Amino acid sequence: MERKTTLKELAKILNVSISTVSKALNDSSEINPDTKARVKEVALANNYVPNELAQSLKGKKTKTLGVIIPEVLSQFFAKSLHGIETMASSLGYKIIICISNESVQKETESLNILVNTNVDGIIMSLARETQATESYDHFKKVFDYGIPIVLFDRVSDTLVCDKITVNDREITHKAAMELHNSGCKNIIYLSTIYDTSVDKQRQIGYTSAMKELRSKPEILHIKDYTYFEENLLKVLKKSNVDGIVAADELSAISAMKTALNHGYRIPEDLSVIGFTNGVLGENFIPSLTTVEQYAEEQGRTAVELIIGRIQKTIAAEPVHRIIKTSILHRNSTRQSLALQK
Amino acid sequence: MERKTTLKELAKILNVSISTVSKALNDSSEINPDTKARVKEVALANNYVPNELAQSLKGKKTKTLGVIIPEVLSQFFAKSLHGIETMASSLGYKIIICISNESVQKETESLNILVNTNVDGIIMSLARETQATESYDHFKKVFDYGIPIVLFDRVSDTLVCDKITVNDREITHKAAMELHNSGCKNIIYLSTIYDTSVDKQRQIGYTSAMKELRSKPEILHIKDYTYFEENLLKVLKKSNVDGIVAADELSAISAMKTALNHGYRIPEDLSVIGFTNGVLGENFIPSLTTVEQYAEEQGRTAVELIIGRIQKTIAAEPVHRIIKTSILHRNSTRQSLALQK
DNA sequence: CTGAAAGCGCTTACAG
DNA sequence: CTGAAAGCGCTTACAG
Known part of the structure; x- marks a missing residue:
């Protein structure tokens, strides 16, 4: 039952300040190359891994994507999920998955959880009930907080955001x-x-x-x-x-x-x-x-879009990507x- | 692009200290009922939701479960995932999903991510390659840090932990x-x-x-x-x-x-x-x-087990639950x- | 180039 | 019953 090594512990071992350790590990140009090397060596020897919670608390980015799909037992959504997972993990993002079961209520809960959990962005396909009843109030918070969202497959004109559909x-x-x-x-x-x-x-x-x-x-x-x-x-x-x-x-x-x-x-x-x-x-x-x-491709594209949005590498106006089917x-x-x- | 309300802001509005606000919201017996009521009212009015990152950083619990499955396109794993998601969300846990694609390397990466992300526990089914080559070194960190793990379907005697299989x-x-x-x-x-x-x-x-x-x-x-x-x-x-x-x-x-x-x-x-x-x-x-x-039941049982383990409500020795099939x-x-x- | 200090948003022992 | 202070583990402006 070890505990994880912290910057404080490394600083103590190295006899330097916490700031120096932090900067060294982040390859700051402020730090002397020799110091950097020493710090990195000791960090490695002690299996140091930064505590992501602390980093996120400061930096406001969690490198986490929320995904909400209506169900996972249909091949279409299972395949999209597979595409999402593959692309996300290759780009260093984790995904929290929620299944709405076609219900507005579960979708609302999921959205709340994702917002509270500080995901960087949300990828989703709307629940049938949401589309049937045109209930979109539960999206208010997501938009208020400016959390990027991309809709795929089941989309809505009411929601102004990036979208992926097929022809x-x-x-x-x-x-x-x-x-x-x-x-x-x-x-x-x-x-x-x-x-x-x-x-x-x-x-x-x-x-x-x-x-x-x-x-x-x-x-x-x-x-x-x-x-x-x-x-x-x-x-x-x-x-x-x-x-x-x-x-x-x-x-x-x-x-x-x-x-x-x-x-x-x-x-x-x-x-x-x-x-x-x-x-x-x-x-x-x-x-x-x-x-x-091309369900997997839809999933991969959704990840690219949302990350582009998070990192602000794409133009401000919403994108609607239409995938050509055959x-x-x-x-x-x-x-x-x-x-x- | 609002920002989320913080305790500090509530404290300012209410003209009380941050500690008081925190305790009131957590229903501490130390706080005067009237104060509690006032605090809660203002919190509600300001859409206050605690920042989970900060809470986790203090409390060491993230209410997040890691799930690693070999694939999601087979009905068995899709169904287990569905069972896991349903039970987890009903018990207030989020799940981070990783797909190992039957590969030891992806499994290793996934395990590292889950450890670094401070999940409270891990539910998984082993990758084929892991079982074929009997590679279990990548589990060391999980056990070192004492992160509870439950294996379902594809299990191993080498790993001492809770397990779920069928007869x-x-x-x-x-x-x-x-x-x-x-x-x-x-x-x-x-x-x-x-x-x-x-x-x-x-x-x-x-x-x-x-x-x-x-x-x-x-x-x-x-x-x-x-x-x-x-x-x-x-x-x-x-x-x-x-x-x-x-x-x-x-x-x-x-x-x-x-x-x-x-x-x-x-x-x-x-x-x-x-x-x-x-x-x-x-x-x-x-x-x-x-x-x-009973794939969904396996998933639900896995969640119950892991949460029992996290909350230490089950006996110390590893449990092997065998589900009777028909x-x-x-x-x-x-x-x-x-x-x- | 290095370090002390403030701060992210919380919780909680301790004082009053 | 309320609040000041320390601390979770980081990052980063600022001083030196």
């Missing part, structure tokens, strides 16, 4: 068009991530494609997986659906499962395009054609008719 | 016996999590079952998913395999995928039992019969023959 509208439009070009006549939009900003954007992209194709858009939101099969089947039959654009990975897989269990062949009778490149879609049979969202073609869709010839 | 041997034994009882003749053990303590335990359980059945054990370790299909098929054919006990979720699913792609029917021709109750196994067709490891029967296995009658 949701275009890619969803493209996904719907691809289904059409591969021969699908009745394409629906399926989502279980209702009430989120990304869901809205993807809906818009889908709807605009339907408009272009002069087809009636059909949007199916399923809020509870308990009734997933039942709800989906009803629509599949009623509208003779042969194409699905699903707003997330799990709903895409669940749709395929339901369809296969009821005699549909995929992609012949029903084609599906989902979102997120995760193990689920990769390993399902048939494997899922999906929108690669469609990863696998086996849940057919080739486009044009290509088949 | 790996028994349950793997049981899994193999169940396959046998359902009619499987040639049961192999498949694993991609080679070199880990859990893999070893599960192997032992499997081997003991084979011994009991007077069958020759066959253990297949695949270290690289690139050659998964090739390696597995060779063994499936050579040994006429009709049962697989897989040490983790992904290898179980990959095995089913390979088998299905090569004409095997599951569970008729080949039965599979995996580990971890995750979305992958739940959604695959057929759904995976698997060992429920087999979740789904569609990748047949009923036992006994039950079929």
